[in-house]
């Protein structure tokens with residue numbers, strides 16, 4: 001009889017507190033031991049001496065578009081790509097499924113599709129739209145991770161924007177069942193007015209689109225959401241904040257005692273509006289990519305730990321929806337779930353900005369690595385109230401691990417993307433460090449380009 005199912009020996013282990021060389025013993029899906037020199041035997045021994053071991057990524061923001069629009073991505077390809085990037089759990093947004101996840105029946109449809117097809121664990125967002133306020137409590141009982149509302153047009157006809165009254169009532173009901181509300185914060189009035197002005201003058205280029213969604217449109221919506229959530233006592237999470245001033249509004253509100261958090265995405269940290277101008281539709285998103293100056297200012301907020309989580313906002317579409325001479329009509333969404341962790345660790349911009357103290361790894365210092373683990377795993381588990389077995393490398397936690405080789409330097413190639421549609425603005429970018437193996441509850445789900453055939457993913461509900 002072995003003492004453990006698996007032992008990882010000699011790896012550099014990243015925890016929220018720091019980085020150290022530690023052996024990991026896994027038994028019955030859990031981390032059973034963490035010791036410098038672990039004695040005992042295992043059926044499976046992994047030599048991790050040249051590897052960094054992160055807690056598996058929980059990507060709290062993806063659009064896998066199933067059921068109903070699996071031709072855009074789908075849970076099978078989406079979760080495969082997540083695992084190839086060190087991911088063990090995703091939170092799927094409610095809007096792009098058809099039907100959208102706005103009632104119990106649609107929740108059940110998506111949950112059963114994910115049970116059948118997901119390689120990784122998953123949680124589901126519920127929608128907050130004008131016609132589903134009566135469903136909030138029932139969706140909470142189903143186990144939604146939180147409620148998502150759009151303060152501007154969502155781009156999906158059957159997921160309408162939450163007007164002021166809807167958002168307020170929805171926040172009140174969400175608070176009564178102890179769920180947070182996440183907002184896409186852009187001002188409808190500002191973006192509609194500016195887009196309208198451009199379009200009526202026939203100005204439909206990428207540059208015109210960028211100009212129609214200024215930072216101020218985001219700031220106005222963030223201010224409104226903070227005020228409203230504070231009024232009704234609702235926990236608020238502002239997704240995909242693209243700029244430093246937006247984060248500062250949230251930091252100020254927190255100082256005043258507000259229960260508010262925020263997310264940013266790798267594309268706001270490694271890309272700029274110049275990439276939208278150069279690459280076109282593949283680098284279109286909302287809020288849009290910002291100037292290099294804005295990007296650097298956002299980095300300062302990340303490093304100062306004012307950003308709570310980083311999610312990919314993976315939002316693909318069929319290629320034909322990316323082809324329109326009118327840039328306003330092109331589908332807005334960036335495909336990035338496969339590179340969330342690799343970008344944060346190994347994009348040149350990340351290496352520059354996380355480079356806070358003496359380097360003890362080839363690329364990044366321990367402080368930066370630990371912060372990345374918090375942003376992509378620990379903080380997600382904490383903020384969304386996941387079971388205490390999730391989001392950390394600790395004895396008793398689920399053995400959810402991403403094994404990373406810092407020595408590999410490579411270019412992202414379209415043929416390596418596991419997405420249904422092999423498009424991403426990161427194609428051609430050079431990254432340092434590669435995910436070589438991903439372990440979900442003790443089981444290897446990805447190893448060196450090989451994807452596990454089984455679909456072990458489980459629904460994760462907040463406590």
Ligand SMILES: [Zn+2]
Nearest residue numbers: 061093313315
């Ligand atoms: Zn999104």
